[in-house]
Amino acid sequence: MSIEIKPNEIYNFDCIEFMKLMAENYVDLTVTSPPYDNLRNYNGYHFDFEHIAQGLYRVTKKGGIVVWVVNDRISNGNRTLTSFKQALYFQECGFNVHDVMIYKKKNTPFMRSNAYTNCYEFMFIFSKGKPNIFNPLTEKTVRHGFEMVVYNKGADAVNKKVLKELKSEKTKTNIWEYAVGLGGSTNDKEAFEHPAVFPEKLAEDHIMSWSNEGDIVFDPMCGSGTTCKMAKKHNRLYIGCDISAEYVEIAKKRLEKYLQDCSFNFL
Numbered sequence: 001m002s003i004e005i006k007p008n009e010i011y012n013f014d015c016i017e018f019m020k021l022m023a024e025n026y027v028d029l030t031v032t033s034p035p036y037d038n039l040r041n042y043n044g045y046h047f048d049f050e051h052i053a054q055g056l057y058r059v060t061k062k063g064g065i066v067v068w069v070v071n072d073r074i075s076n077g078n079r080t081l082t083s084f085k086q087a088l089y090f091q092e093c094g095f096n097v098h099d100v101m102i103y104k105k106k107n108t109p110f111m112r113s114n115a116y117t118n119c120y121e122f123m124f125i126f127s128k129g130k131p132n133i134f135n136p137l138t139e140k141t142v143r144h145g146f147e148m149v150v151y152n153k154g155a156d157a158v159n160k161k162v163l164k165e166l167k168s169e170k171t172k173t174n175i176w177e178y179a180v181g182l183g184g185s186t187n188d189k190e191a192f193e194h195p196a197v198f199p200e201k202l203a204e205d206h207i208m209s210w211s212n213e214g215d216i217v218f219d220p221m222c223g224s225g226t227t228c229k230m231a232k233k234h235n236r237l238y239i240g241c242d243i244s245a246e247y248v249e250i251a252k253k254r255l256e257k258y259l260q261d262c263s264f265n266f267l
């Protein structure tokens with residue numbers, strides 16, 4: 001099938017076939033989350049990871065980024081480490097593993113009787129060469145005001161100190177924490193007709209970090225449309241795709257409602 005891919009649309013396709021229709025070096029940023037180790041049955045679709053990774057390498061611009069949010073299953077007491085196997089495969093495809101970030105969940109941690117409670121997922125940051133964009137997010141420092149700080153260590157090993165104003169903001173670390181569930185991930189009730197919504201703020205933070213206004217932001221497995229909604233909010237051009245017609249409908253409705261709310265607030 002041949003279609004013209006237009007930004008600001010959500011498509012019902014297997015993303016492997018969809019990416020074949022996309023031009024090479026087209027996407028600035030991908031923010032996506034695959035089905036985790038068949039933890040959930042997304043309407044029974046088979047997941048062909050290798051072809052998805054290859055497709056992402058082809059469609060990503062030089063200097064573009066793929067954010068891959070993923071976790072492992074525990075099978076017979078053994079963690080699959082699929083997340084890391086996937087990361088190694090992305091490297092084989094040509095991506096750099098620019099960072100391995102942690103998405104820490106403030107609530108609903110996964111409890112095990114004989115291990116510590118799991119409260120995180122991985123956010124792999126893959127780059128096609130040196131990243132074109134990094135707009136670092138900052139957070140407030142704990143200590144601020146004035147303090148005597150070391151500025152030079154002389155040959156006598158005596159620290160020299162000077163009174164300096166401490167910075168009130170610093171670049172965030174690579175562990176990001178989010179509330180999940182209704183009111184945490186999003187307030188959009190309709191999104192929860194999808195079984196695995198990730199937090200809007202997570203998508204937003206990556207979009208702000210790795211892209212600029214007008215850039216193409218892609219989610220090949222967009223589920224309820226979280227990445228698309230956040231890309232639209234920040235004046236990026238979104239392209240969403242999901243293999244499930246049912247989820248595409250949810251995502252489209254969610255986006256429509258968001259746009260209606262925006263125009264209502266604008267009046």
Ligand SMILES: C[S@@+](CC[C@H](N)C(=O)[O-])C[C@H]1O[C@@H](n2cnc3c(N)ncnc32)[C@H](O)[C@@H]1O
Nearest residue numbers: 014015035042196197198221223224226242243
């Ligand atoms: C973890 S969910 C994504 C959830 C999304 N981040 C959100 O916030 O709603 C994974 C999605 O991948 C979709 N999917 C699985 N295989 C796919 C494929 N080959 N092409 C496109 N979508 C696929 C599933 O239908 C499911 O909606």
